[in-house]
Amino acid sequence: MPLIKRFEEIKDWQEARDLTQKIYRLTMQAPFSRDFELVNQLRGASASVMANIAEGFDCESKVEQSRFLGYARRSSVEVQSLLYVALDAGFINQETFNALYQQADKAKALIGGFKRSLDAHKEGFTPTNIAKESPR
Numbered sequence: 001m002p003l004i005k006r007f008e009e010i011k012d013w014q015e016a017r018d019l020t021q022k023i024y025r026l027t028m029q030a031p032f033s034r035d036f037e038l039v040n041q042l043r044g045a046s047a048s049v050m051a052n053i054a055e056g057f058d059c060e061s062k063v064e065q066s067r068f069l070g071y072a073r074r075s076s077v078e079v080q081s082l083l084y085v086a087l088d089a090g091f092i093n094q095e096t097f098n099a100l101y102q103q104a105d106k107a108k109a110l111i112g113g114f115k116r117s118l119d120a121h122k123e124g125f126t127p128t129n130i131a132k133e134s135p136r
Contacts, residue, residue: 007057012110017052019079019103026100032091041080044069045116048075049107063119069115 007013023046026032026041049072056068080101087097 001055006105007054008042010053010057012069012072012107012114013050013053013057015103015107015110016046016053016076019107020046020050022100022103023079026092026096031130032086035089038082038089038091042086045075045078045082046104048072049079049111053111062121065117066118068134069111069118073111073115074077075106076104076111079104080108 004010021044023042027042033039052068052072052075056065056072059065059068083092083097083101083104086092087094092100
């Protein structure tokens with residue numbers, strides 16, 4: 001697998017970017033666009049997915065990167081929850097809900113896989129090593 005040199009090359013980030021673009025386009029349409037609080041929450045949550053992947057990429061340790069991937073994954077779930085609010089308020093139909101929910105789920109799965117892979121390859125990370133290396 002080639003070395004990733006820029007966060008823009010990460011498949012998870014690309015998926016999150018696509019989701020964010022769709023959320024922004026959707027929330028620009030009336031009547032959705034008039035619910036400023038929901039629009040801000042949904043846009044913020046979707047942007048947070050991509051931002052946390054990017055921020056994690058620039059971390060100095062795998063442990064820290066994994067933490068940011070956890071934030072990104074949870075932001076995907078936040079998008080899914082907020083989509084229910086949009087559906088229940090009548091801002092989106094079931095078809096739009098399903099498509100965006102599934103895309104957020106795909107982003108969440110990609111991030112989860114990346115995080116699990118990263119966690120499995122943490123250098124020297126075991127509870128025993130941490131206890132031994134901790135200052136007394």
